[in-house]
Amino acid sequence: MTAITDDQNETGDRWDDGLIARRADGRPETGRTGGAAADGEGDGPLEGSLLAGDDHLPIGGTYGGPLRDRLNALRELLGLSQTRLDGKTLAEAGRVLDEAAARQRLSSRHTVVAIAGATGSGKSALFNALAGVRIAETGLRRPTTSAPIACIWSEGAAGLLDRLAIPGRLRRKPLAGGDGDEQLHGLVLVDLPDHDSAVVRHREQVERVLALVDAVIWVVDPEKYADAALHERYLRPLAGHAEVTFVVLNQIDRLPGEATDQVLDDLRRLLDEDGIALGEHGEPGATVLALSALTGEGVGELREMIGAFVQERSAAARRLSADVDAAAAKLRPVYVADGRTGLDERAREDFSARLAEAIGATAAGEAAEREWRRNAGRACGTPWLRLWRWYERKRMPGAASAEPPTPTEEEPTARQRVEQAVRTVADEAAHGLPAPWGQAVREAAARGAKGLPEALDELAAREAAETKGRPLRPAWWPAAVLAQASMTLLQIFGGLWLVGQIVGVLEPGLIPPVLVMLAGIVGGPLVEWACAAATRGPARRYGQDARRRLHEAAAGCGRAKVLDPIAAELMRYREVREQYAAVSGSTKPGPGAVPGGVRTRIG
Known part of the structure; x- marks a missing residue:
């Protein structure tokens, strides 16, 4: 943000001196428009504006109406953006706020109008013609005007002239011993050096003063009205300031016949190409007219226009509003998104699914389902089958305690999956955002991703420990075990019965013992098969429940560490986007705004 110069910082002291001087002259200091002005409320664009001819209104005023809201929004916008955007990007907007504050402290009764033009355009002659007395030097020597000269039609403009850094020796009055025409009461007219001067200091003075005045009268002549330097360096960049711009075609006395109309039409065409709206048919825009400062033709018409313009007391607010428009246009690329932005429900679900997959939620669910079935087989299987399985385990030493080896690349792979999931969701959240805010979203996601793999590992370990403590048997399992025991007892009973018959x-x-044995032999596998069929559904549900718990745990961890910081950045962007809409004068956020509701609420 650009700093206020020393001249601007000293404005307050000089303004106080001017106020004391006016009191010494016997002019009353009253004139507050009432409590509304003190409170910053009002109907006009610049409160404190006086009625024509009233000398009892305050020196400064407060901006009211839409301009005040836009300035407040711009101030809030800069505050929200300082940690996201660099100082160069916000410098112009900061300058506008500084100038708004500086202009507000100064006289709202005066309108500062600068006369600018190229070498030989006759702007100094026009300056003298408007003043009615020779003030600026004119002649063939170039450059004729080496420093800004001011002509003041009423008292109380010392602070404004101090702000323009115009010394007292270059301040004049239009007529000796008087204030000049009443219709120009409140006008401060400044004659600038040539904008195309060969002296660099002159051009720097022109650009400095043009940034501070309330309105500009551009003086062109029939030879240089189409000068590329004028259009490209000044008129085109200031196209948004059309309402405080006058374009005067001087020296029409040198044009024969209908040539004036032709040149004037061509000038209007060039201004239209520059993007400058022309104030024709009652529409707001730049004023374009032809005159001759030498013969006086058209000068009276210009005086009337300037007089009406000055008496409106709205030039300062119009100029400042145009400055805000220009600053908003420069800031548009860093605030307006390309299309819709934010995270929808699908993106959040995909992120949670990737995290769950990274910690092995699916594998854990499948393992839990197999464990359930394995326990079912142990509890409901026939004793002989269980005995055979025990024998198989004993026959192969180490088989009972052996567990599948963990691949050496499993942990890095899981970490890479987590990082990839974070990058994917950050890219989706940043898609369409202006570059600074997209970068802020990615940085927030990256900060949250630190420690995320470790946190997910802890969740997985805690969930596994809780799962081991849970019973893996449904309520009907005791009845199945009792049925399997009954089948075993039938086999034993039938076998003992048969042995008893053999030994006498x-x-x-x-037949009876054989039937009893067959019932037990056939019933045991049938009970085991029935139990296996009955455990499929509960085992599947148990595995799904284990997978769901891991998925929810991973989603909660990812939401807290990644999605919530992303949502905070998106909400911050939404706030600055709304403030930017207020600054630019748009009531609708536009297609680039982050919509509310589901898309911006993370969690």
Whole structure:
């Protein structure tokens, strides 16, 4: 943000001196427009503006209406953006706020109008013609005007002239011993050096003063009205200031016949190409007219226009509003997004799914389902099958305690998946955002991603520990175990019955013990098969529940560490986008705004 110069900082002291001088002259200091002015409320664009001929209104005023709201929004916008945008980007907007504050402290009763033009355009002659007395030097020597000269039609403009750094020796009055025409009361007219002067200091003075005055009268002549330097360096960049711009075609006395109309039409065409709106048919825009400062033709018409312009007391607010428009136009690339922005529900779900996949939620669910079925087999299987499995484990030493080896690349792969998931969701959130805000979103995601893999590992370990403590059997399992035990007892009972018959303890009868044994032999596998079929649904649900818990845990961790910081940045962008809409005078956020509701709420 550009700093206020020493001359501007000293304005307050000089303004106080001027106020004391006016009191010494016997002029009353009253004139506050009432409590509304003190409170910053008002109907006009610059409160404190006086009615024509009233000398009792305050020196300064407060900006009212839409301009005040836009300035407040611009101030808020800069405050929200200082940590996201560099100083060079915000410098022009900061300068506008500084100039607004400086102009507000000075006289609202005066309108500062600068006369600018190229070498030999006759701007000094026009300056003298408007003043009605020879003030600026004219002649063939170039450059004729080496420093800004001011002509003041009423008292109280000392602070404004101090702000323009015009010394007292270059301040004049239009007529000796009087204030000049009443219609120009409040006008401060400044004659500038040539904008195309060969002296660099002259051009620097022109640019400095043009940035501070309320309005500009551009003087062109029939030879240089189409000068590229004028149009490209001054008129085109200031196209938004059309309402405080006068373009005067001077020296029409040198044009024969209808040549004046032809040159004037061509000048209007060039201004239209520059983007300058022309104030024709009652529409707001630049005023274009032809005159001759030498013969006086058209000078009276210009005086009337300037007089009406000055008496409106709105030039300062118009100029400042145009400055705000220009600053908003420069800031547009860093505030207006390309299309819709934000994270939708699908992007958040995809991010959670990637994190869950990175910590092995699917594999954990499948493992839990297998564990459930394995426990079902152990509890409901036939004793002989369980005995065979035990024998197989004993026959292969180490098989019982052996666990599948963990691939050496599994942990790095999981970390890479987490980082990739974070990059993906950050890119989706930053898509379409202006570069500074997109970078802020990515940085917020990167900061949140630090420690995310470790946090996910802790969640997975805690979930696994909790899972081991949970019972893996449904309520009907005791009945299944009892049925399997009954089938085993039938086999044992049938076998003992048959042995008793063989040894002669029991009466012979082969069929009953065989049937009992067959019932137990066939019933055991049937019970085991029925249990296996019955456990498919619960095992699947148990695995899905384990996967869901891990998924929710991963989603909560990712939301806290990544999605919430992203949402905060998107909300901050939404705030600055709304403030920018207020600065630019748009009531609608536009297509680049972050919509509310689901798209901006993370979590």
